Structure formats: structure tokens, C-alpha cells
Amino acid sequence: MQEEITRRISDDLLRPLVETSWRFWLLVAVLGSVVATGLATWFYQIYNGFGITGIRNPIYWAFYITNFVFWIGISHAGTLISAILRLVNAGWRRPVTRCAEVITVFALMIGALFPIIHLGRPWLFFWLMPYPSERQIWPNFRSPLVWDFFAITTYLTGSVLFLALPMIPDFALVRDKSTGWRRRVYAALSLGWQGTTKQWHRLESAMQIMAIAIIPVAVSVHTIVSFDFSMAPVPMWHSTIFGPYFVAGAIFSGIAALIVAMAAVRRFLHLEAYLHPVHFENLGKLLLMMSLLWAYFVFAERLTVWYGNESAEREVLLVTQRGSFAPLYWTMIVCNLVIPFVVLSLRKLRTIAGCVTASFTVLIGMWLERFLIVVPSLGHKYLPYSWGTYRPRPVEIIITISTFAAMMLLYTLFSKLVPIISIWELKVGEHPFAQETAAEAGNHRLWKANP
Amino acid sequence: MEGESVTAIYALYSDPDHVQRAVDNLRAAGLHDRDIVVISSEPIEEYEFSARDKATWLFYAAGFGGVVGLVFATWLTTMTQKAWPIVTGNMAIVAWWPNMIIMFELTMLGAILATVITMLVAANLPKRGPKLYDPEVADGKILVGIENPPSTSVQSIERALLSGGVARLKKIGARP
Amino acid sequence: MAVDLDRCTGCGACVTACHAENNIPTVGADQAARGRAMHWIRVERYFEGEFPDVRVKFRPVMCQHCDAAPCEPVCPTYASHHTSEGLNAQVYNRCIGTRYCANACPYNVRFFDFFHPQWPKPLHLQLNPDVSLREVGVMEKCTFCVQRISAAEIQAKADNRELQDGEIKPACAQACPSKALVFGDLNDPDSDVSRLSRSGRGTKLLGDLGTLPKVTYLERETQG
Numbered sequence: 001m002q003e004e005i006t007r008r009i010s011d012d013l014l015r016p017l018v019e020t021s022w023r024f025w026l027l028v029a030v031l032g033s034v035v036a037t038g039l040a041t042w043f044y045q046i047y048n049g050f051g052i053t054g055i056r057n058p059i060y061w062a063f064y065i066t067n068f069v070f071w072i073g074i075s076h077a078g079t080l081i082s083a084i085l086r087l088v089n090a091g092w093r094r095p096v097t098r099c100a101e102v103i104t105v106f107a108l109m110i111g112a113l114f115p116i117i118h119l120g121r122p123w124l125f126f127w128l129m130p131y132p133s134e135r136q137i138w139p140n141f142r143s144p145l146v147w148d149f150f151a152i153t154t155y156l157t158g159s160v161l162f163l164a165l166p167m168i169p170d171f172a173l174v175r176d177k178s179t180g181w182r183r184r185v186y187a188a189l190s191l192g193w194q195g196t197t198k199q200w201h202r203l204e205s206a207m208q209i210m211a212i213a214i215i216p217v218a219v220s221v222h223t224i225v226s227f228d229f230s231m232a233p234v235p236m237w238h239s240t241i242f243g244p245y246f247v248a249g250a251i252f253s254g255i256a257a258l259i260v261a262m263a264a265v266r267r268f269l270h271l272e273a274y275l276h277p278v279h280f281e282n283l284g285k286l287l288l289m290m291s292l293l294w295a296y297f298v299f300a301e302r303l304t305v306w307y308g309n310e311s312a313e314r315e316v317l318l319v320t321q322r323g324s325f326a327p328l329y330w331t332m333i334v335c336n337l338v339i340p341f342v343v344l345s346l347r348k349l350r351t352i353a354g355c356v357t358a359s360f361t362v363l364i365g366m367w368l369e370r371f372l373i374v375v376p377s378l379g380h381k382y383l384p385y386s387w388g389t390y391r392p393r394p395v396e397i398i399i400t401i402s403t404f405a406a407m408m409l410l411y412t413l414f415s416k417l418v419p420i421i422s423i424w425e426l427k428v429g430e431h432p433f434a435q436e437t438a439a440e441a442g443n444h445r446l447w448k449a450n451p
Numbered sequence: 452m453e454g455e456s457v458t459a460i461y462a463l464y465s466d467p468d469h470v471q472r473a474v475d476n477l478r479a480a481g482l483h484d485r486d487i488v489v490i491s492s493e494p495i496e497e498y499e500f501s502a503r504d505k506a507t508w509l510f511y512a513a514g515f516g517g518v519v520g521l522v523f524a525t526w527l528t529t530m531t532q533k534a535w536p537i538v539t540g541n542m543a544i545v546a547w548w549p550n551m552i553i554m555f556e557l558t559m560l561g562a563i564l565a566t567v568i569t570m571l572v573a574a575n576l577p578k579r580g581p582k583l584y585d586p587e588v589a590d591g592k593i594l595v596g597i598e599n600p601p602s603t604s605v606q607s608i609e610r611a612l613l614s615g616g617v618a619r620l621k622k623i624g625a626r627p
Numbered sequence: 628m629a630v631d632l633d634r635c636t637g638c639g640a641c642v643t644a645c646h647a648e649n650n651i652p653t654v655g656a657d658q659a660a661r662g663r664a665m666h667w668i669r670v671e672r673y674f675e676g677e678f679p680d681v682r683v684k685f686r687p688v689m690c691q692h693c694d695a696a697p698c699e700p701v702c703p704t705y706a707s708h709h710t711s712e713g714l715n716a717q718v719y720n721r722c723i724g725t726r727y728c729a730n731a732c733p734y735n736v737r738f739f740d741f742f743h744p745q746w747p748k749p750l751h752l753q754l755n756p757d758v759s760l761r762e763v764g765v766m767e768k769c770t771f772c773v774q775r776i777s778a779a780e781i782q783a784k785a786d787n788r789e790l791q792d793g794e795i796k797p798a799c800a801q802a803c804p805s806k807a808l809v810f811g812d813l814n815d816p817d818s819d820v821s822r823l824s825r826s827g828r829g830t831k832l833l834g835d836l837g838t839l840p841k842v843t844y845l846e847r848e849t850q851g
Contacts, residue, residue: 003465006492006591049763050724051741056662058735060726120724120739120764127704127723130527137705137721138531142539142549145703145725150553154560161567168576173492176589191571192578195588198504199574200494205509206570210563213513217559224552232731233697233836378730382833383688385671386735388662427493427591538709539699541839546700 005430013419013426014177016269024416031409038402042117045395050120054393058386059378063396064118065228066370067403070253071111072152072225073246073366077254078104078159079218081283083211092282094429095274098422099265100258101163106410107257108156110403115148117399144227151224155217162210165203168193169424222250229373235312236305236377245297249366252290252336256362259283261411263356265420274421277352284355287362288344295337316380324389325376328368335365457605459583459623461488461596462612467498473595474500476611480604482597488583490594509569516565517558524557525550585621628771628800629823630687632846634807637685641668644802645689648772650758652744665738667769668799687808689799690715690736690769691832691840698728698737706766713813713841714771722765729766733833734840737768771810772797792818813841 045052055062078101085093116125128149130138139146171190175183193199226246229237239245259280266275302321305313320329340358343349375390414420464470470489477487484503495501528550536544571577583598600608612620645651645668654663668689675682692715698707699715706721707728717737729737743763746754754760757774761767772795779795792811800808811820823829824843831840 003591010589049742050739051658051663051763055726055739055741057664057738058729060729060739115725118725120726120766121722121762122724124723127721130531137535140537140539140700140703140705141528141532141553142542142546142700143703143727144701145727147549147552147556149703150556154556154563157560158563161563165567165570169492173589176586191576192582193576194578194582194584195490195492196504197489197491197495197501199576200491200501201505202507202509202570202574204494205507206566209509209513209566213559213562213566217556217563220552220555220559228727231701232727233733233838234730381735382733382836383671383735385669385673385688424493537705538711539702539705539707540697540709541695542700 006427009423009426009430010173010177012271012273013421013423014174016415017174017417017419018178020416024412027412028409031405031412034402034405035409038399038406041395041398041402045117045399046122052393052395054391054396056388056390058381058388059375059390061118061374061378062390063371063392063400064114065374066367067400068111068114068118069225069246069370069374070367071107071114071403071407072222073250073253073370074257075104075107075111075155075159075254076218076222076247076250077107077258078102078163079214080251080254081258082162083214083218086207086211087215091429092279094425095271095421096258096262096279096283097425098163098166098418099262099420101159102411102414102420103254103257103261104159105156105163106407106414108152108159109410110406112152112156113403115145144224144231147224147227151217151221155214155221158210158214158217162207162214165206165210166422166425167418168203169195170419170422173423174419219247222247229377234377234381235310236301236316237373239301239304241297241301241304245301248290248293248297249369252287252294253363253366255283255287255290256359256366259287259355259359260363263352264411265415266352269415269420271421274426280352280355281350284344284350284358287355287358288340291337291340291344291362312380312382316377319380320372320376325372329372332365332368332372335361336369456602457600457622458581459596459598460600460605460608460612461583461585461594461621461623463585463587463592463594463619463621465592467495467500467593470593470595471498471500472614473612476614477595477597477608480607480611482604482608486597486600488594488596488598490584490588490596492588492591495593507573509566509573512569513562513566517562519565520557520559520561521554523561524554527557528553583623628689628797628811628841629809629820629829629843629845631807631809631823632684632686632844633828634805635670635685635687635803636805636807637670637672637683638804639670640802640804641687641799641808642666642670644798645769647753648755648758648775648798649770650744650754650760651767652746653750654741658741663739663741665740665767667736667738667767686832686844687799688734688736688832689842690771691734691838691842692771694839694841695837697731697733697838701727701731703727712776714773714776715768716773717766717768717770719759719761719765719767724764724766726766733836733838737766740765740767 081093081100082097086097116122119125128139128146168190171186172193172195175186175190178186223243223246226242230239230242232238262275262279266272302317305317319325339361343354343358379389380387462473464473474487474489478484489500529545532545583596585592585594588594595612597608609620646653649667651665651667654665658664668687671686671688673684673686675684692713694713696709696715699709702708703725704721704723706718708716710716724739726739729739740761740763744761757778775797776795779790783790790812792815795810797810800810809820809823811818813821813824815821823845826845828845828847829843830846832842832844834840
């Protein structure tokens with residue numbers, strides 16, 4: 001009976017790797033062409049000069065930095081779900097962990113690309129790395145951008161390893177089930193994994209340490225991204241709340257992205273038996289909690305600014321709430337708070353479709369939130385003579401859309417090459433073996449005494 | 452047969468209880484714990500046979516890696532800031548607040564890398580060359596075996612493995 | 628530097644002189660309309676009161692060379708840093724164009740080269756050989772005409788004498804017809820600029836932000 005379960009799990013979860021329909025190729029082609037357009041647009045920007053964007057005095061950061069913060073925020077999905085649920089040993093995490101960790105890795109890669117895209121001279125981005133140069137000059141460690149470099153490098157390394165380690169036993173499984181060149185590739189990827197008790201223990205110990213280590217790294221990464229703003233004397237940027245505010249927002253958008261990705265995977269890879277409505281419900285409850293937490297931070301920040309009456313800050317507050325940015329601001333409130341609150345707190349609406357709807361609105365709302373942090377403040381700094389407005393140009397819009405396509409493309413390709421649900425972890429959860437009693441355990445020790 | 456020389460001898464079980472009995476019988480037959488190999492497609496925590504090999508230096512390795520990262524980061528930031536002292540924003544030349552951020556990140560990076568490297572080394576990965584394995588393990592069977600058994604013990608090992616319960620016995624590299 | 632707002636007529640000669648001296652490109656009407664004009668010194672114009680009792684106030688704003696400049700620590704490559712003479716330096720070939728310094732500057736005096744600078748004929752004939760040309764993607768700003776400062780220092784050293792007060796005149800100070808802009812050594816308590824900075828009419832622009840700007844604006848207190 002248990003063997004049947006095992007075989008069914010393996011077959012179901014390996015099917016996407018083995019069977020490919022024309023729909024897959026069509027999707028890859030469409031997404032690939034959007035990504036290629038984005039790349040071509042970026043090179044067009046480098047060739048023609050940064051002026052083809054909508055950036056202007058005094059709004060020197062806009063869409064690209066919004067995207068940067070947005071994608072780094074999305075990357076908190078994997079860590080928090082995977083690492084925290086692993087540490088508290090929540091059983092329902094098992095089908096969810098790899099979906100989440102994959103989002104982290106790809107979102108980080110895309111997010112890390114944006115500081116390069118937004119540079120005036122991007123071919124010199126390597127000056128952010130500390131290397132002994134012939135000029136004997138090093139990066140300025142006082143700059144939050146250098147902190148970004150270190151934080152994102154650490155987090156990316158950690159996330160890739162956190163994703164890759166539990167993939168090793170699954171690669172061994174794919175190796176066993178495949179033939180020909182595929183077998184050779186997966187045999188190499190599985191590093192000769194056997195599954196001895198020692199290997200399992202080492203793997204699980206390593207996963208435990210990684211889970212403990214990756215959480216402070218994740219918190220620090222988005223805190224450091226928030227420091228890009230809070231270290232500058234710009235009205236409504238120079239706020240001490242930015243660290244926790246951004247981390248909460250990141251977790252918030254990360255969970256939303258995870259729900260969307262899981263729903264897509266469930267639908268297109270026919271994994272209805274493994275991703276149950278209860279998984280979505282649990283994540284939906286987490287999403288609701290994060291929505292309230294986000295709203296709490298926004299309220300605390302805005303109340304302080306409104307109450308404090310500092311003229312420059314108040315100006316930025318009003319321009320978002322009542323001025324030219326008001327439509328975007330109130331859309332954000334509806335998307336981030338009202339819709340999730342209604343949909344996710346009523347059990348009847350907290351279905352898979354409901355959770356996915358709420359997640360989509362949250363993703364839109366969180367993108368708007370990043371935009372509304374960056375642009376209104378820069379447009380209304382301390383000297384009114386220099387205030388300005390921002391309008392995005394086609395370059396920025398195309399590149400933004402192409403990164404969403406890139407995320408979907410990477411996710412699609414990944415789920416074609418690697419089982420999107422961690423098979424061995426799922427098996428452990430499906431049939432836990434009977435617990436031995438202490439007396440029985442003692443019996444075995446008698447035998448062990450025999451040299 | 453007595454005097455048979457084989458590369459490995461193992462049996463496949465469906466039930467971890469049988470595995471436990473087989474392991475106990477092998478111990479009774481005089482084999483060391485470190486010679487007995489148990490292979491499965493998923494970790495089986497709850498049985499005694501998997502309790503050996505549990506102790507690990509991995510946590511200490513992670514700590515050591517963290518310390519290495521911390522020392523390196525402290526050296527990197529203070530050394531570079533003192534090598535070419537450039538004044539920025541009325542801040543100190545060796546700026547401790549920002550340096551602490553770099554120190555934190557590289558500490559965590561050191562811990563993470565040390566954990567992964569130690570784990571790969573301890574788990575003997577990547578493992579090239581011949582290894583004891585059977586594709587049926589992928590279907591949920593648990594393998595218990597001995598690699599390079601002394602030729603005199605082959606029969607007693609066979610008996611121990613078969614007495615464990617329902618099993619399929621296999622030999623690798625058996626010479627008639 | 629000291630700027631006497633009671634003398635400033637808003638003529639804009641300082642802006643033009645700065646463009647000429649420092650090889651600042653004109654960006655064209657279209658780009659200027661999009662807010663990308665690069666005036667290292669600009670004359671801000673404020674209207675006070677209702678018609679017909681309107682008063683116009685002019686304020687020339689250039690880089691304040693703050694002693695606690697917020698633009699300096701945020702530059703990841705040390706392109707923006709403080710020199711030993713107290714100037715805020717912008718090193719063009721170290722700049723990778725993150726534009727963080729421009730965001731951090733509360734005075735909005737830092738400018739980005741959005742396109743490769745071009746000088747339509749015949750402006751290409753008046754480029755100053757003492758000032759390097761910038762390429763697309765770097766930040767630039769007022770340097771207090773550091774080329775003139777260096778030239779005067781080198782000359783003084785060659786002549787084996789001290790620098791005299793008033794010997795160094797940035798282009799804007801030189802061009803100002805009402806002598807509203809005064810430049811000198813703040814470390815010398817007897818220099819004109821030091822005296823003016825100590826004047827009772829003196830304030831610092833956005834002084835409460837803690838940037839410690841070096842430019843003092845002199846303005847007579849008016850009623851109301």
C-alpha cells in the first residue's frame with residue numbers, strides 16, 4: 001500500500017519533467033519573446049543614453065528602483081515560508097517549500113539586475129565589488145548601495161543553496177527514473193547521492209542550519225534596501241520605521257506571489273492532489289495577517305507625519321493622499337487592505353480563487369506602494385522651486401513588463417526540469433512510520449554491545 | 452557457499468520493522484555498525500537504525516565559518532577605509548555603524564558556505580565511482596547491505612538479512 | 628561663499644558665465660521642458676504678495692559644498708567626497724551614475740548627463756580647455772570653479788607668496804554686475820567672505836537640516 005503511494009507520488013510529480021505538450025512550447029515562445037524585447041530595450045537604453053527614460057531633475061529614481069524594491073520584496077516568499085515553517089515543523093509546508101524557494105531565487109536574480117539597469121554607466125557596475133584595483137581604491141562601505149551589494153550577494157548565495165540542497169535527493173530520483181542523456185545529466189546533478197542514513201542526517205542538519213541562518217539574512221536584506229531611502233534627507237524617506245515597514249511589506253508581497261505561483265502550478269501541472277485548498281487557506285490567512293500588519297505600519301508612519309506638521313513632509317503626505325498621486329494612493333489602499341480584508345476574512349470567500357484574486361490585487365498594490373514611496377518624495381523635496389513631476393517613458397514600461405515575463409519564463413523552465421514539489425519531503429509527510437517505544441529502542445542497544 | 456567473494460551483498464525491504472530486525476541480526480552476526488549500510492529514498496527518523504551517524508560537527512563548522520566571515524569583513528572594511536582615508540559627509544574614516552552591516556552579511560555568508568561545504572564533505576558528495584545502490588530504492592524499498600564483506604562471513608550475512616523478514620537478496624560482483 | 632540677496636537683481640549673468648566657464652551643455656528646449664536643464668548655478672525666483680503689491684525675490688543657488696554633505700557618504704564609488712580644502716569634489720571618471728547623490732542633496736544642485744553633451748555651432752568654439760568634458764551617465768555640479776582655485780594656488784606657489792583675498796573669483800562671482808557673489812577663504816577670519824558670513828543679515832539655506840552649508844545668504848529683515 002505504501003509502495004503504491006510512493007509510486008503514485010513519484011509518477012505525478014515527475015510527469016511534468018517527462019511529458020511536454022505544445023502549450024509549454026507556446027508559453028516559452030511568448031514569454032521568451034517578451035523577455036528578448038526587454039533585453040533589446042535595455043541595450044537600446046545603454047546605446048542611446050539614459051535620457052530616453054522619464055527620469056528628470058529632481059526625480060532621479062523612478063520605475064527601475066520601484067522594480068528593484070518590488071522584486072527583492074517578492075523574494076522574501078521562499079525564505080519566510082520555507083525556513084520558518086521548517087523551523088516550527090509545520091507539516092503543511094511540504095508541498096509548498098520548493099515553489100516558494102524557486103520564487104526567491106528568481107525574484108532575487110531579477111531584482112539584482114535592476115541596480116545595474118538603472119546605472120548611468122552600467123558597464124562599470126563592478127566597482128561596487130571590493131577587489132584590489134590598480135588605482136588602490138575600494139568601494140565606499142558607508143554607502144547603502146554597497147550594503148545592498150553585500151546583502152543581496154549573501155542572500156542570493158544562501159537562497160540558491162537553500163533551494164539546491166533538498167533538490168539533490170530529488171535529482172537522484174529523476175536519475176533512477178530516466179534513461180539516456182537525461183539520466184546522465186541528472187546523475188551528475190545528484191552528485192552521486194545514495195540515501196544512506198549518514199547522508200540524510202547531514203542533509204537535514206544542513207537544512208536546519210540554513211533555515212536558521214537565512215531568516216536574519218532575509219530580514220537584513222530588505223532592511224538594507226529600505227536604508228537606500230531612509231539614509232537620505234528626503235521628506236518622508238528619512239524615517240526610522242522604514243526597516244520593519246519594508247520587511248513586513250516584502251513578506252506581504254512574497255506570500256501573494258507564492259499563492260499566485262502555487263495556483264498556476266496546481267492548474268497547469270495537474271497537481272490538485274498535492275496542493276489542497278487548505279494550503280491556500282493557510283497562506284491566505286497569513287496574507288490577511290500581513291495585510292493588517294502592513295496597514296499598521298502605513299498608519300503609524302502617516303499619522304506621525306500628519307501630526308508632526310513638518311512642512312516638507314506634510315507636503316509629500318498631502319500630495320499622495322489628496323494631490324496628483326491620490327488616484328494611485330487610494331488604489332493601493334483598496335488593493336492592499338480593503339480587498340484582501342474582505343476576501344480573506346470571510347471563510348466562504350477564502351477559496352483558491354479568492355486567495356488568488358486577493359493575491360493579484362496585493363501584487364498590484366505593493367508595486368504601487370513602492371512607486372509611491374520613491375517618486376512623490378523625490379518630486380517634492382525641500383526647495384519648492386525644484387519640485388517636479390514624473391511620467392514614465394516606453395523604455396521603462398517595456399522593461400518592467402519584460403521582468404514579469406522573465407519571472408514566469410524562469411519558473412516555467414524550472415518546473416519542466418526539476419520537480420516543483422519536493423518529492424522526498426512529501427513522502428516523509430505522507431507516511432510517517434510508527435513511533436518506536438523507549439523499551440523497544442532499548443532492545444536494540446543490547447545487540448549493539450556485540451562488537 | 453563458503454569462501455565466496457562478492458563486492459557487496461544486500462537485501463531490499465518494504466517495512467522498516469524488518470530493516471530494524473535485519474540490522475540487529477547483522478550486529479549479532481558480528482558486524483560493526485559502520486559496515487552496515489542502510490539506504491532509503493526518504494529519511495526515516497523514528498527507528499533506532501537511523502540514530503547512528505546522527506552526531507555531527509556541522510553546527511560547529513557553521514559557527515567557525517561565521518567567525519571567519521566576521522574577521523574577514525572587519526579586516527576588509529577597516530583596512531580599505533584606512534588605506535585611502537577619504538572624508539565623506541563629516542563621518543569618521545573608519546565608520547563602525549556601516550561596517551557592522553558588512554560584518555553581519557559576511558558573517559552569515561561565511562556560516563552558510565561553511566555549512567554547505569562541510570555537509571558535502573561529510574556526506575561524501577559528489578561521489579564518483581561504484582556505489583552501493585539499487586533502483587528499487589526509488590520506489591520506496593529500503594536497502595540494507597554490506598560492502599566488501601569478508602568471504603568467510605558471506606553465508607552468515609545472508610542468513611541475517613533473510614531472517615529479517617520478507618526480502619529480496621542480491622549480490623554484486625559474485626564470482627562462482 | 629557669501630551671496631547678498633539684497634544686491635541680486637536676478638539678471639542671470641552668473642548662470643551664463645558658469646555655463647561658459649565649465650563647459651556645461653545646453654540641453655535644448657525639449658529637454659529643458661522635461662526638467663533636465665543643467666544649471667550648476669540657478670536663480671530661483673519667488674513672487675510674494677498679491678497683485679499689485681507683488682514683490683519678486685531672487686536667490687542664486689549653487690552647490691553649498693556642505694561640511695556634512697549628505698551626497699558624500701551615499702556615493703558607492705567615492706566619486707563624491709570632501710577634499711582637504713573643504714570643497715565637495717565630484718570625480719567624473721569614478722561616477723557610475725547611481726544618482727543617489729542627487730536624491731540625497733536637499734538643494735537639488737546635482738545634475739545628470741542624460742545624453743552625450745553636445746554644443747551646437749558656434750558654441751563649440753568657446754569650450755574652456757581647463758575643464759574636462761563629461762560623458763553620458765555621470766553626475767556633475769558646481770565646483771566653485773576648482774580649475775581657477777588650482778590655477779591661483781599653483782601661481783602663488785610659483786611666485787612663492789600667499790594667496791590674496793579676492794584673488795580667486797569663480798566665474799559667477801566674476802560676472803555678477805552688482806557684486807552679490809563673494810568668494811574667499813573661510814579659514815581666514817579677515818577675508819571678505821568671512822566677514823560677510825558673520826554678518827547679522829546672514830542665514831544658511833535649509834540650515835536646520837544639519838548639512839552645514841558653506842554658503843551664507845545675506846538678507847535684510849523686511850516687515851511682514
